[in-house]
Amino acid sequence: AQTVTQSQPEMSVQEAETVTLSCTYDTSESDYYLFWYKQPPSRQMILVIRQEAYKQQNATENRFSVNFQKAAKSFSLKISDSQLGDAAMYFCAYLPNTDKLIFGTGTRLQVFP
């Protein structure tokens, strides 16, 4: 079965520092997509970043970047210069060719001033 594992239920970081959230997934497919979604407290879930498996270059969106290791089936999210507004639940998600998005269990990120 295809699974997505986020091994860190909670993480914390100091404002302006860098934090990395881990995600691993299990698949036998070669073409797929990976996503990181952010769910702030009591607010809508929004897309943070998207990676296509056939692209070797790691995706970047401003302060957010990923470390995509296809062979290791690892897709970590790095948040640089952390801000108080980054505090949220972060979900890693995998989209296989079967078309159903599979989410991890989430990592709650706290940001301290």
Next chain:
Amino acid sequence: DVKVTQSSRYLVKRTGEKVFLECVQDMDHENMFWYRQDPGLGLRLIYFSYDVKMKEKGDIPEGYSVSREKKERFSLILESASTNQTSMYLCASSSGTLDQPQHFGDGTRLSIL
């Protein structure tokens, strides 16, 4: 901006009641999804729809049904609510190709007493 609106933010119902959760999107998206979110389990797909009057089972469809009579509206129905259906329910929509990001509503926190 894409707007996905869920009819209720909080809902309290009794065991055995028939419950309707409504979701409307304003971007003419073909795809719509219903998830439930539980602590430690992440998001799990209940049902999704590729087009009007089309529906596909997700990972946990038991006890639920859906209706999509119009493109913009996707309803989740709990035929006979049970206490184990107490959860946060999230609706999402996306454009034609499934690698496109999903846009989420605010969620409905449903309590079944």
